[in-house]
Amino acid sequence: MNRRHFLKLITAIALYSPFVRSSNKNLKIVVIGAGIIGTFISYELSKYGIDVTLIDKNKPGSGTSGSSFNWVNATYPKKPYSYNYFAQLGINSYKNLLKEIDISIEWNGSLEWFNLRQDQLDLLSEISQLMNYPTHTKHEIINSEQANILEPSINFNNNKNIVYSKDDGTINTRELINLLIKSIKINGGKVITECEYKKLNFQKTNISSVSTSLGNIDANKVVFACGIDTNSLLSKNYLIKPTPGVIIKSKPYKKIINKIIVGPGIHFYQQSNGQIIIGEQGIISITDAKSLKNRLERFSSRSIEMNYLNKIRSMGGEFFEDIFDLEIDEVSIGWRPIPIDGKPIIGRLDHNPNIYLATMHSGISLGPLVGSLVARELVQDIEIPVLENFRPSRFD
Ligand SMILES: Cc1cc2nc3c(=O)[nH]c(=O)nc-3n(C[C@H](O)[C@H](O)[C@H](O)COP(=O)(O)OP(=O)(O)OC[C@H]3O[C@@H](n4cnc5c(N)ncnc54)[C@H](O)[C@@H]3O)c2cc1C
Numbered sequence: 001m002n003r004r005h006f007l008k009l010i011t012a013i014a015l016y017s018p019f020v021r022s023s024n025k026n027l028k029i030v031v032i033g034a035g036i037i038g039t040f041i042s043y044e045l046s047k048y049g050i051d052v053t054l055i056d057k058n059k060p061g062s063g064t065s066g067s068s069f070n071w072v073n074a075t076y077p078k079k080p081y082s083y084n085y086f087a088q089l090g091i092n093s094y095k096n097l098l099k100e101i102d103i104s105i106e107w108n109g110s111l112e113w114f115n116l117r118q119d120q121l122d123l124l125s126e127i128s129q130l131m132n133y134p135t136h137t138k139h140e141i142i143n144s145e146q147a148n149i150l151e152p153s154i155n156f157n158n159n160k161n162i163v164y165s166k167d168d169g170t171i172n173t174r175e176l177i178n179l180l181i182k183s184i185k186i187n188g189g190k191v192i193t194e195c196e197y198k199k200l201n202f203q204k205t206n207i208s209s210v211s212t213s214l215g216n217i218d219a220n221k222v223v224f225a226c227g228i229d230t231n232s233l234l235s236k237n238y239l240i241k242p243t244p245g246v247i248i249k250s251k252p253y254k255k256i257i258n259k260i261i262v263g264p265g266i267h268f269y270q271q272s273n274g275q276i277i278i279g280e281q282g283i284i285s286i287t288d289a290k291s292l293k294n295r296l297e298r299f300s301s302r303s304i305e306m307n308y309l310n311k312i313r314s315m316g317g318e319f320f321e322d323i324f325d326l327e328i329d330e331v332s333i334g335w336r337p338i339p340i341d342g343k344p345i346i347g348r349l350d351h352n353p354n355i356y357l358a359t360m361h362s363g364i365s366l367g368p369l370v371g372s373l374v375a376r377e378l379v380q381d382i383e384i385p386v387l388e389n390f391r392p393s394r395f396d
Contacts, residue, residue, distance in 0.1 A: 034060035038225030040371025046187035057196035067334030093368035110260035137167035242335040
């Protein structure tokens with residue numbers, strides 16, 4: 001057995017041989033937040049037949065998850081290895097999910113490159129670090145001729161070192177959340193929308209209920225999966241100030257893009273319904289004081305939005321001419337929940353083990369994995385070793 005296989009085996013044993021405390025099925029669990037994370041946790045809990053109630057102050061998917069780029073990956077920014085490995089498991093979890101939920105995931109892979117020499121050198125150095133991990137997703141360095149066979153409409157500018165990450169996929173998160181919610185209800189769980197969490201109520205030291213804008217809900221465990229609202233709801237600084245990211249959706253366009261294109265400044269892919277989804281790498285700053293101040297999910301005026309779109313077009317037009325022909329369907333601003341050290345925060349809070357927290361960036365990539373691990377921890381009252389690096393206690 002080589003080192004790679006040995007490490008895989010050890011990690012699998014660690015993952016699937018949790019330290020068992022006791023089993024508890026008399027649970028009433030309230031999950032706060034119907035984004036991808038809270039919805040997956042509730043879905044997995046409902047599969048166990050647990051009395052679970054998922055609440056959201058707005059509609060399911062109306063937070064960050066509804067304004068995401070929706071790229072499922074375990075690429076180089078996810079480091080160190082423990083985090084990258086976790087994301088690799090995330091990809092596997094999506095493959096398992098396809099056996100249960102009728103959703104299509106486009107496993108087309110991504111192509112990434114930079115124009116500036118230093119950026120390109122940094123990219124290659126990151127990829128060589130990634131390739132040295134005991135396990136990693138499939139990557140290959142290809143030249144522009146090879147890339148053009150995969151993606152004829154893109155001008156790769158004679159780049160000799162384009163990173164082809166073969167295992168990456170994309171998903172329609174809004175559709176996925178809706179399907180999961182249907183399943184939660186079929187499994188006997190409750191989903192209450194426009195229901196805002198207010199506070200926890202206790203009998204002695206035990207949680208007895210959750211106060212919400214619609215009244216009290218009985219509970220003996222509570223999961224906070226409330227994204228960018230984590231700091232305010234838990235009165236602690238787990239996350240940095242949320243950063244904005246703009247997502248642009250075109251109207252359906254002729255089939256032209258096969259992969260996730262991560263070019264200089266912007267990234268995009270084409271959904272099976274023809275829509276092209278565009279994100280930006282923070283290069284074009286959002287100069288919309290009103291949107292920034294009030295954390296709006298749209299630009300505050302049409303002219304600011306047009307100005308922004310023109311910048312995106314001129315940047316993307318350098319390597320994708322068709323961008324000028326795209327009609328725009330939707331422009332949204334998403335707000336990223338980013339933990340202070342960049343890694344997911346998943347686990348019980350030390351001061352009360354019946355309060356559980358799950359928040360992270362890359363929640364789309366990790367959703368099904370986090371959902372199944374968190375549900376197991378809650379239902380079986382165990383601690384799963386693969387989550388050890390991500391516990392909230394590291395901020396105490
Ligand atoms: C522009 C952009 C692009 C991104 N691209 C990717 C990507 O390609 N791949 C990837 O993996 N990740 C990506 N991310 C990150 C990813 O979208 C997030 O990590 C993920 O959506 C977080 O999900 P969540 O369920 O934790 O939070 P959310 O989706 O924000 O859900 C939290 C929910 O909690 C609810 N809530 C808050 N407070 C209360 C309360 N008091 N009472 C009741 N409900 C409450 C909110 O209404 C919200 O619906 C991107 C993010 C952005 C902004």
